[in-house]
Amino acid sequence: MSEFSWRTRRDSLEKFSEETFDILIIGGGITGAGIALDASARGLRVALVEKRDFASGTSSRSTKLIHGGLRYLEHFDFALVREGLRERAILLQIAPQLVKPFPFVIPIYRNARRNYDHPLKMRAGLLLYDLLAGRYSFGSHRRLSYDQVLKLAPHLDTQGLKGAFLYYDALTDDSRLVIEVIKAAYERSASIANYTRAIGFIKDAEGQVAGAHLRDELTGNEIAARSRVVINATGVWMNDIIGLDRQSGKQMSKSVRPSKGIHLTVSADRLQISSAWLIPSLRSHRFYFVVPWEGRVNIGTTDNDYAGDLDSPRAEKDEVGEILGAINSYFPSAELEPSDVISSWAGLRPLISESNAKKTTDVSRKEELYESTHGLISISGGKLTTYRLMAERAVDLAARRLSKRFGIVSGDVDTNNIALSGSLMTREQLGKVAQRLVENEKLTTETADHLVYAYGSNYQQLIEFMHKDEQLREPLVEGLPHLRAEVVHAARSEMALTLADVLARRTRLAMLAGDGSLRCAPVAADLMGRELGWSDDEVKRQIAQFTTEYEREYVTEEKTEQTEITEQTEKS
């Protein structure tokens, strides 16, 4: 993989002002990334801009499941479930390092209130899930006995426990998935820049959208980027972008209705689970996922209408209490308390809804694709899992417009055959590579596994960095497998421009290490500074900026209050 760094971004910004693109995509979450890859693979001239960092919106804050969505069966959304299950299998092929098939368990209790549903209905649902997966199945569901359940979760409450159902889905790292899709688009000549905000539209003589006015968020410079088609892939910000095209006569009948979901990351040793669990809330008709992830456990999520600041939603005290209460009622001996929460984070679902009557949980997860009278194409809704299909549908619509208005005919492409960046080996091959790294590079099993499954075949670049500079073998946070070499890689090959890009979205240390990410910030900032030519003052500014972002987005309100009280007490 060639360089994908601040220099690449500088070149992209130059191209934005000089060239006319076929498609300009606004938004660098999974939806925009997928569109960039699909369109550039069709041979179109593609530009993508992201106002903050790639995946800094919803696409770094999901439950990280690649799934059909068992729950959607309740709404008889069979087509949606089948679509998700098929995409799950395709993603395992095109990004094997990032899609990990994983067992999920649903406990069955005598007390009906503690059950996800009636056991017969659960069995029917799982049977249907298997049938809908068909030849894309990861393995059929099965019933587990009381003893088998306890082997999988020794701390599970046994009072009234009868057994469980086990089925299969998959886990991913959402923001790493976005960066690998973005890089695959760049490898096919897309011009891409993060920290570049769309602030208005350029219109042609017929009043049709013909590009966008952009602002470089790092310098404040403004650029006019010309493009035959513009696609709005801004998730929960979709209405803002449609607002910039405000002279449009016909408005969307539907709009984005943000729904907030929070997660907690806790230490794995408190729960000691080797599969993911679905546990129903005792207070409402919802359930929580308890998911082992990267050596920790993520627990979530909530699903509530949200009217606050779209840029930095955070987990509130009562939401954290609600989730901890639910977990403790199923895993009582874990006795989780707010102080056990390593990090907490909130994401906003870009649900598309016509009415406010339904609960957010009842709003379909299907995407909505819309073309304004001025030709602006907007796409939102959907899921991380189905990004590839969403992209295909958006680019099909853009291609029709390009052909009708400009006579540009794009090539045919099937993105289900395009490997993402770093996706040149199967999971089995990657496993063997990891074993070799343990032997040849004297890495621990955890570090070797982490390097190959986070970076796929791009792991080699990190090994090269370590050969040149032994210090890069050092861990960033004690007890976690992340190495200093990853900071260098993020700056050179993943367009990381700020310390927060590296610690929150390329390595995920803000989630996984919590306050540990603050402790490694000076070392990481120093390494970044060498790559990006930062002055000492800039290094300090970056650490301060990351600290602010971390405290705003990964720490519960309660913990911030406690820290403030402690600081005040210490001063007085």
Ligand SMILES: Cc1cc2nc3c(=O)[nH]c(=O)nc-3n(C[C@H](O)[C@H](O)[C@H](O)COP(=O)(O)OP(=O)(O)OC[C@H]3O[C@@H](n4cnc5c(N)ncnc54)[C@H](O)[C@@H]3O)c2cc1C
């Ligand atoms: C709590 C939660 C759990 C979820 N769990 C799952 C799951 O397990 N599996 C699954 O498949 N799906 C899941 N989803 C859904 C999935 O995460 C989302 O559907 C998906 O991430 C949305 O991606 P997006 O690219 O449309 O939006 P985003 O990721 O939000 O991207 C939009 C981007 O547009 C940028 N932008 C906004 N305005 C501008 C502008 N003016 N100029 C330039 N850029 C701009 C933003 O900065 C942002 O990065 C979950 C969602 C939530 C909230």
